[in-house]
Amino acid sequence: MTVVTRFAPSPTGFLHIGGARTALFNWLYTRHHKGRFLLRIEDTDRARSTPEAIAAIIDGLTWLGLDWDGEAIYQSRRSARHAEVAHALLAEGKAYRCWCTPAELDAMRERARAEGRPVRYDGRWRDRDPFEAPSGVEPVIRLKAPQDGATAIADGVQGDVTVANAQLDDMVLLRADGSPTYMLAVVVDDHDMGITQVIRGSDHLTNTFRQVQIFRAMGWPEPGYAHIPLIHGPDGAKLSKRHGALGLEAYRDMGFLPEAMRNYLLRLGWSHGDDETISTEQAIAWFGLESVGRSPARFDMDKLIALNAHYLREADDDRLAEFVVGRLGTPVDAAGRTRLRAGLGGLKTRARTLVELAETARVYASGPTIAIEDKARALLGGDNRPLLAGVRRRLAALPDWSPAALEAALRTSAQAEGRNLGALAQPLRAALTGHTVSPGIFEVMHVLGRELTLARIDAAIE
């Protein structure tokens, strides 16, 4: 049987970390089994669903590199079919009309809570004669759920979970206005789409028992279920905006690489022995529900950053150069681009995010004039000025501008002055980069070229 999965976000906000991981797990599971991964937009809440949120979800998935099969399905367009199923259940006596008003239900719930009883609908219209229906109230359709026994599911992650049917009430299938509820829509869509495996956040675990009851009432085969633990904030509480509950695009803007995000999200709740850096190919080959943990994981920015630094070092320089130029915010001429590209190797071992990379890349992207930070400026006064002037003369006369030749020249220079290399390299670094920290000084000079190197020294000591 072909595996069919789906990612079913509701477009009421951005695609956050938790949703992204759910999508990733579905995608990996599907690709591993060579099945079909579908995208369903659960936009039945018309008031809260927005086109911006839909775009954010699609952009987020695309950025993460998770491709879905076929066109995205919009749940809101399927309401006629949902209603059809509700009415079929009604016709078979597996559902019934309920004329309770929202106020009546509120009162019922309040009373139950006050008396310490389970909070749920008491089934008062379950066997009541419809002729007793009050006028002026539109009824909802409720499922006539089993009242005895228990409903069990074999969850791919949580194991066997059983709930007494007495805990579940007769849920609303169709609202008074004829629109389907989430419970109904999900079941009908999962069935119609041929979903074989549902992988979603564990906040849906208790919903599953109700959904399973609808499947059984319709006589439909149930999909397999797997509920993955939620992601919590650093303090162990639910992920909030303070923490990492940002949209994926926020992480992109912070300079994270999609491959780093994928790897990070994968390791949150899933493991493969001691492996830490896992390529997407390996992830597809190795991924399985049995290796998904059952306890919630906390979001840890430091680990994400460390992983990002790793992937930054591994990343292709041409790709990185594109990212950096786009983030510089200032135009870069062709020569600047060439320098930047050539200097990337030394830059990327020192950066952890694309933002940091772009910041340090200004050293190569800029022309003769650069901003000098205070700590660097302090190295450009006093005795260091004549020292730099001496270095400048030697460099100007250097026949060969290779890193090796530059190093030899600086070392003999230092020796001649009776100083160690650092005493010479630091002022030079300050003059050339405007910082006290940079890639190796010979590399910097080599990438900058003779002309720019001399120009920056001149600018620093004039």
Place this chain on the structure above:
RNA sequence: GUCCCCUUCGUCUAGCGGCCUAGGACAUCACCCUUUCACGGUGAAGACACGGGUUCGAUUCCCGUAGGGGACGCCA
């Protein structure tokens, strides 16, 4: 309140009864490398929530307790 789930270093996790003096990664600290800072290398510190069982033997199995999370909508 009711029901369900979870619990190994600060964090992510390995462990599926003896291989565990509990392993790895991030973070922290120290040292090495070194023209700065990184990278890299070496090392240190750091955990089985608690209490009962079961067993020759429990981090691993069972039961409680505590703590955390989730669900209880005509939201999704």
